[in-house]
Amino acid sequence: MRIPLFVLLALGLSILFSDTHQVVAEESSATESSEKDIAKPGWYLGRRIARTMSFHGADWLIRNSREREEEPQKLIDALKLKPGQQVCDFGCGNGFYAIRIAPSLGVQGKVYAVDIQQEMLDLLEQRCKARGVNNVLPVLATEEDSGLPSDQLDWLLMVDVYHELSDPGKVLGEIRKSLNPRGRIALVEYREEDLTVPIKPLHKMSQSQAMKELTANGFKLVGQFDGLPWQHVFFFARDDSPRPSVQLRAWKASEIESEGPQDAIGGAADGKKQSDSGRSR
Numbered sequence: 001m002r003i004p005l006f007v008l009l010a011l012g013l014s015i016l017f018s019d020t021h022q023v024v025a026e027e028s029s030a031t032e033s034s035e036k037d038i039a040k041p042g043w044y045l046g047r048r049i050a051r052t053m054s055f056h057g058a059d060w061l062i063r064n065s066r067e068r069e070e071e072p073q074k075l076i077d078a079l080k081l082k083p084g085q086q087v088c089d090f091g092c093g094n095g096f097y098a099i100r101i102a103p104s105l106g107v108q109g110k111v112y113a114v115d116i117q118q119e120m121l122d123l124l125e126q127r128c129k130a131r132g133v134n135n136v137l138p139v140l141a142t143e144e145d146s147g148l149p150s151d152q153l154d155w156l157l158m159v160d161v162y163h164e165l166s167d168p169g170k171v172l173g174e175i176r177k178s179l180n181p182r183g184r185i186a187l188v189e190y191r192e193e194d195l196t197v198p199i200k201p202l203h204k205m206s207q208s209q210a211m212k213e214l215t216a217n218g219f220k221l222v223g224q225f226d227g228l229p230w231q232h233v234f235f236f237a238r239d240d241s242p243r244p245s246v247q248l249r250a251w252k253a254s255e256i257e258s259e260g261p262q263d264a265i266g267g268a269a270d271g272k273k274q275s276d277s278g279r280s281r
């Protein structure tokens with residue numbers, strides 16, 4: 001049976017521009033693009049930008065399997081949060097991380113929960129209220145204005161967000177202003193190099209691409225945590241921070257699978273991969 005060309009085209013476009021992260025088709029790697037793509041709208045430094053995940057899909061962010069796939073407590077432990085700290089969950093969605101972080105900061109500390117979709121912030125507020133969490137401050141941002149205070153943040157956590165910022169340079173400029181001199185970004189993205197991670201390539205990032213984009217915008221690498229099942233974790237600080245910079249440790253599948261506890265630069269935890277990480281969601 002012959003399938004009409006317009007049906008194939010529509011199918012291709014819906015796969016390409018779908019805002020789900022599920023694996024439905026192999027896409028060409030975003031980092032394979034040529035340098036001439038840099039100036040194209042929708043591209044940044046050779047990487048194709050993913051579409052913003054809509055609030056209509058917010059339930060996916062609190063799916064039961066997420067605990068197993070991401071082991072969020074390991075990430076939070078690696079941050080070594082202290083009471084009184086000012087932390088931002090940037091692109092917080094419905095607050096999967098903001099709500100988990102809040103208790104570590106105590107009454108003096110605060111989570112700025114930033115998102116560009118009011119609907120996500122409404123869901124976050126409902127979830128905070130239901131759990132009696134009251135040190136999370138919802139902040140509605142735009143690409144131009146993050147709504148964050150200047151020179152103040154100890155940590156800015158960005159989980160599964162960076163790859164979908166429509167103007168990464170502009171947002172990184174805003175973030176840089178908000179960090180205090182010792183403040184750090186924890187940038188968390190699904191590993192592009194890892195073919196067993198069942199997430200669309202457009203929603204993953206490679207180590208080299210993350211380094212390229214952050215260093216181009218006034219940040220230096222000050223730590224790395226390799227203990228999560230599916231994600232890279234980079235710690236970046238302002239390039240004028242007194243924190244010393246560190247060399248990137250290249251991710252290797254065999255290392256993560258065979259090594260026991262990972263003595264990550266800037267953190268420590270055990271780095272075992274999940275046995276079922278190859279399945280598609």
Ligand SMILES: C[S@@+](CC[C@H](N)C(=O)[O-])C[C@H]1O[C@@H](n2cnc3c(N)ncnc32)[C@H](O)[C@@H]1O
Pocket residue numbers: 052053061090091092093094095096097114115116117120141142143158159160161164165166171
């Ligand atoms: C895939 S969701 C991840 C949500 C959350 N970080 C989590 O891990 O559950 C990405 C979120 O980033 C938000 N976002 C995208 N661009 C943004 C921007 N420029 N500023 C703030 N939030 C943004 C989206 O609205 C969406 O809620």
